[in-house]
Amino acid sequence: MRIAQISDFHFTKVTFNPFRLFSKRLLGHLNWLFFRRKTFFEAQLDPLPKLFSDLNVDLVLLGGDLSTTSFIKEFEKAAKLIGKIKQPWIAIPGNHDHYTYRSYRQKHFYRYFKNKRDEITHRADFFTLKEHGIEAHKIMDGWWLIALDTALATNLYSSTGLFSEKLESYLEEVLKLIPDTDSILLLNHYPFFQNDVERHNLVRGEVLQKLIERNPRIRMYLHGHTHRHTIADLQVSNLPLVVDSGSCAQGKKGSWNLIDINTNGCTISTYQWNDQWTKTKTEDFAWTRP
Ligand SMILES: [Fe+2]
Ligand SMILES: [Fe+2]
Numbered sequence: 001m002r003i004a005q006i007s008d009f010h011f012t013k014v015t016f017n018p019f020r021l022f023s024k025r026l027l028g029h030l031n032w033l034f035f036r037r038k039t040f041f042e043a044q045l046d047p048l049p050k051l052f053s054d055l056n057v058d059l060v061l062l063g064g065d066l067s068t069t070s071f072i073k074e075f076e077k078a079a080k081l082i083g084k085i086k087q088p089w090i091a092i093p094g095n096h097d098h099y100t101y102r103s104y105r106q107k108h109f110y111r112y113f114k115n116k117r118d119e120i121t122h123r124a125d126f127f128t129l130k131e132h133g134i135e136a137h138k139i140m141d142g143w144w145l146i147a148l149d150t151a152l153a154t155n156l157y158s159s160t161g162l163f164s165e166k167l168e169s170y171l172e173e174v175l176k177l178i179p180d181t182d183s184i185l186l187l188n189h190y191p192f193f194q195n196d197v198e199r200h201n202l203v204r205g206e207v208l209q210k211l212i213e214r215n216p217r218i219r220m221y222l223h224g225h226t227h228r229h230t231i232a233d234l235q236v237s238n239l240p241l242v243v244d245s246g247s248c249a250q251g252k253k254g255s256w257n258l259i260d261i262n263t264n265g266c267t268i269s270t271y272q273w274n275d276q277w278t279k280t281k282t283e284d285f286a287w288t289r290p
Contacts, residue, residue: 001058001059001139001140001143001260001261001262002055002056002057002058002059002258002259002260002261003057003058003059003060003061003258003259003260003261004048004052004055004057004059004060004061004087004256004257004258004259005061005063005222005243005245005256005257005258005259006048006060006061006062006063006245006248006256007062007063007064007065007094007189007223007224007225007245007246007247007248007256008063008064008065008094008224008225008227008245008246008247008248008249008250009042009045009065009066009067009078009081009247009248009249010032010036010040010065010066010067010068010096010247010249011042011066011067011068011074011075011077011078011081012029012032012036012037012040012042012067012068012069012074013071013073013074013077014029014032014033015029015071015073023100024069024099024100024155024156025069025070025071025099025100027156028068028069028096028099029068029069032068036068039250039251039253040247040249040250040251041249041250041251041254042077042249044248044249044251044254044273044277045081045248045249046081047276047277048081048085048248048256048277049081049084049085049086051277052085052086052087053086053087055258057087057258058087058088059087059088059089059090059139059145060085060087060088060089060090061089061090061091061145061187061222062082062089062090062091062092062113063092063094063187063189063222063223063224063225063245064091064092064093064094064095064096064097064151064189064224064225065094065095065096065097065189065224065225065247066078066082066091066093066094066096066097066109066113067096067097067099067109068096068099069096069099069100070096070097070098070099070100070103070104070108070109072108075097075108075109075111075112075113076112078112078113079112079113082113088116089115090115090135090137090145090147090187091113091115092129092147092148092149092187092188092189093109093110093113093129093149093151093189094151094189094224094225095151095152095154095159095160095161095189095225097109097151098151098152098153099153100153101153103153104151104152104153105153107130110129110130114130115129115135115137115147127170127173127174129147129148129149130149132167132170133148133149133150133164133166133167133170134146134147134148134149134167134170134171134174135147136174136177136178139185140261142181142182142183142263143182143183143184143185143261144178144182144183144184144185145184145185145187146171146174146175146184146185146186146187147187147188148163148167148171148186148187148188148189149189150162150163150164150167150188150189150190150202151189151190157199158199158200159199159200160198160199160200160201160202160203161189161190161201161202161203161225162202162203162204163192163202163203163204163205163207163208164204165204168204168207168208168211171211172211175215175217178217180217182217183217183219183287184215184217184218184219185218185219185220185221185222185261186212186218186220186221186222186240187222187223188202188208188221188222188223189223189224189225190202190205190223190225191205191223191225191226191242191244192205192206192208192209192212192221192223193205193209193242194206200225209239212239212240213238213239216238216289216290218240219240219241219266219287219289220240220241220242220243220259220266221239221240221241221242221243222243222244222245223242223243223244223245224244224245224246224247226244226246227246227247227250227253228244228246229244229245229246229255229257229270229272230242230243230244230246231243231244231257231268231270231283233285235287235288235289236288238289240289241266241285243257243259243268245257248273251273252272252273252274253272253273254272254273255270255271255272255273256270256271256277257269257270257271258271258279264286264287265284265285265286265287266284266285266287267282267283267284267285268282268283268285269281269282270282
């Protein structure tokens with residue numbers, strides 16, 4: 001199976017509401033106008049749908065932060081692009097997709113991005129990202145994708161996520177529903193390592209890490225959020241391959257991953273933006289977790 005992992009579009013549509021002068025959204029847009037506008041380029045996302053078809057991609061994983069402030073017009077821009085993707089896709093929200101307390105409470109993200117699960121007949125289809133913060137998708141024989149929503153609305157100075165106790169119990173339950181012989185890819189917006197400054201971290205990330213350590217069937221942990229492309233094979237430490245796609249909209253730093261999964265291992269090709277999408281590196285990994 002061939003998977004494209006993309007993340008952190010940060011589609012922006014600047015708005016000015018005179019009745020909400022000190023809103024988080026207004027400040028988010030000012031931040032974009034003064035800083036991020038010079039580093040994020042929506043136009044480089046346009047070639048992706050055709051490229052995915054040219055590369056015979058089977059499944060596209062969207063790792064969150066599709067919008068900048070969860071503004072409806074930003075979701076519409078992201079939905080327009082994703083509507084051009086011919087392959088099945090699975091999307092999770094990032095902190096920017098639950099940006100304001102209102103958009104988080106009313107779950108605006110899920111009005112635009114609802115994952116299709118027509119072929120799932122397993123009991124795991126009881127769980128939904130919108131209601132439970134977790135979904136399990138059987139993506140091929142012997143392989144499952146578990147998607148998590150750990151994003152929260154926060155105050156202006158924080159972009160923390162939360163792996164809540166409830167979500168932990170749901171994840172344990174979903175893992176029990178997946179046959180013991182099957183392998184799992186775990187998709188979350190946040191890294192579980194607490195490397196970043198505290199206000200960007202996943203709260204209870206260490207609990208998620210311990211859970212992943214206890215479950216060697218989790219072969220790969222895919223995430224975004226950091227805007228730093230990273231592939232780390234942590235299998236010797238009883239952890240999965242940790243794969244950060246980086247942000248595909250971030251100018252020449254823009255990146256995404258093409259991942260070929262097979263029974264014995266995987267091949268990950270990195271694509272970077274250099275006036276066009278160019279493959280810059282290909283690495284092979286064997287599944288070595290016991
Ligand atoms: Fe982001
Ligand atoms: Fe993020």
